[in-house]
Amino acid sequence: MxxxxxxxxxxxxxxxxxxxxxxxxxxxxxxxxxxxxxxxxxxxxxxxxxxxxxxxxxxxxxxxxxxxxxxxxxxxxxxxxxxxxxxxxxxxxxxxxxxxxxxxxxxxxxxxxxxxxxxxxxxxxxxxxxxxxxxxxxxxxxxxxxxxxxxxxxxxxxxxxxxxxxxxxxxxxVDCSLFKPAEDQEKIKQKYNITSKYTICFVGRIAPEKDLDTLTNIMKYSKQRFGNQLTWVIVGDGPKKEEMMKKTGTNQIIYTGYLQKNELAEIYSVSDVMVFPSDTETFGNVVLESMACGTPVIGANAGGVKNIIRDYSTGILCEPKNTLSFCRAIEDCLQQTNMLNRMSKKARDYALTQDxxxxxxxxxxxxxxxxxxxxxxxxxxxxx
Incomplete structure (x- = not known):
């Protein structure tokens, strides 16, 4: 044609x-x-x-x-x-x-x-x-x-x-030959100077429609709860980046800017979970990319995201704008290793079907x- x-x-x-x-x-x-x-x-x-x-x-x-x-x-x-x-x-x-x-x-x-x-x-x-x-x-x-x-x-x-x-x-x-679990996570963590026990990422444009207020609140709560045991990696850029950095600080928080292909896959694969509070998505490409890397997603139960995530199977769906709902989901994932491992496998398996x-x-x-x-x-x- x-x-x-x-x-x-x-x-x-x-x-x-x-x-x-x-x-x-x-x-x-x-x-x-x-x-x-x-x-x-x-x-x-x-x-x-x-x-x-x-x-x-x-x-x-x-x-x-x-x-x-x-x-x-x-x-x-x-x-x-x-x-x-x-x-x-x-x-x-x-x-x-x-x-x-x-x-x-x-x-x-x-x-x-x-x-x-x-x-x-x-x-x-x-x-x-x-x-x-x-x-x-x-x-x-x-x-x-x-x-x-x-x-x-x-x-x-x-x-x-x-x-x-x-x-x-x-x-x-999703390209599962590109977005896949990392073979050497420690090497990637050294590259980004991640030394904490847990890693959480967010990937997306740093702009109002991604519900940055909820994301910022989640980050503040999790820092209080897990302290230096947790590192956040924020991938993306946008008009609210500087403002967000001021609100969250940079202690145990890495702002990478935009990353392409292999480097983006690296961040997904070394993260325990990805958090994605946006309730405006028609689909959510980053959600599927994260799942392909074996990283479950904690996302808003809204828009196209809710059609990708299977609750407590490939990730967790939370009430939009409900900070506490997201924070409880984070605790569930980080404190229940067996559950997290099961979700990781199911997330990857689902992504493999999306050819x-x-x-x-x-x-x-x-x-x-x-x-x-x-x-x-x-x-x-x-x-x-």
Whole structure:
């Protein structure tokens, strides 16, 4: 197939949407499909044969996201040259909007994927007065699409309640050859100067929508409870990093910034558990990555995360924003070694079933059903 992807975020940006789309385009390349991505310019990354980078500026509220200024005529000409079978818009902002308009104008089959619970974000950015407008816009934006792909059953249910139709679950996988238990944990601990008995990690953007208030409270409580026996490793960056460091201090807390691939897998694998209080996730890629490394996750019983974690099996689900619930779960894990070991094995076993190739091949089949019209019953009648 020939697939055009319009997105407002793509590698080298570090977020779940960018990483998912990069994994998808790698799959397309490896399996004989053609693709072309239209995305913002970022970190000096220029256009290539398969990627057209568009001029962009940082979004004030969310600086790591880019607001692009697309040249509609240039994109249209590039798209005509590529001649795609289908257009996939991954974000509903400037570049996604451009893809929507071109698909309608050139009569190319259009699908979308829904990766972000924007309405939940409004709460954390004190913009809830925009919620009504947001849903009207999202309804208008997605109405021309043949199908909307969502990453979890929870997201599908959420959009169903808002009147969206033609929904299909496109779950996410994990590379278990990259994210796997470490063979030499002591060597990794020496690398990061971790000398404590216990290690807990958090991986994610250090931004309001990750519920940093709850995370900070959990960290403060656990430091009081376990003292120097416990080290926290905070992986990620974002607008609230400096503020969070001031609130938590840096004693027995390591802030690594963004880590890529092998180093990220190292942190997961040397941690006893990962704590993830975010209640805004449509999926939670980091949850599955952690589980692939044999590290159970203590997460919020909300959003897509609750569709991944099996309570007291592959991790523990806690009441969102309930610091005490998370702290009790931490104590259960750290003080019951046999239980933690069982959850570690079950987490890894579950991750091994979430294979990217089978997930992405199923997505291609759905594309083909959309692009290939069903045979007319008249053909069979005439043949008979």
């Amino acid at each position: 020939k697939i055009a992807i319009f997105t407002d975020t793509y590698v080298p940006q570090v977020n779940g949407v960018a990483k998912t789309l990069n994994r998808f385009t790698n799959y397309l390349n490896e399996n004989g499909h053609s693709f072309h991505v239209f995305s913002p310019e970022d970190c000096g990354a220029g256009s290539t044969e398969n990627v057209t980078r568009l001029k962009s500026v940082p979004f004030k509220i969310y600086p790591e996201c880019k607001i692009s200024l697309p040249n509609f005529s240039k994109i249209k000409n590039k798209l005509k040259e590529f001649n795609p079978d289908i257009i996939h818009v991954a974000t509903p902002f400037t570049i996604g909007l451009c893809g929507l308009q071109i698909a309608k104008k050139l009569n190319i089959p259009l699908v979308a994927s829904y990766h972000t619970n924007f309405d939940h974000y409004l709460h954390y950015y004190k913009l809830t007065y925009l919620e009504s407008f947001l849903w009207k816009y999202l309804d208008w934006f997605h109405r021309p699409t043949k199908k909307i792909f969502v990453p979890s059953k929870d997201t599908l249910h959420h959009l169903n309640t808002k009147g969206f139709n033609n929904l299909s679950v496109w779950t996410h996988g 990217w190739n089978s997930i992405l091949s199923a997505l291609i089949l759905e594309y083909e059903e959309i692009v290939t019209p069903p045979l007319s019953p008249m053909l069979f009648t005439q043949k008979a």
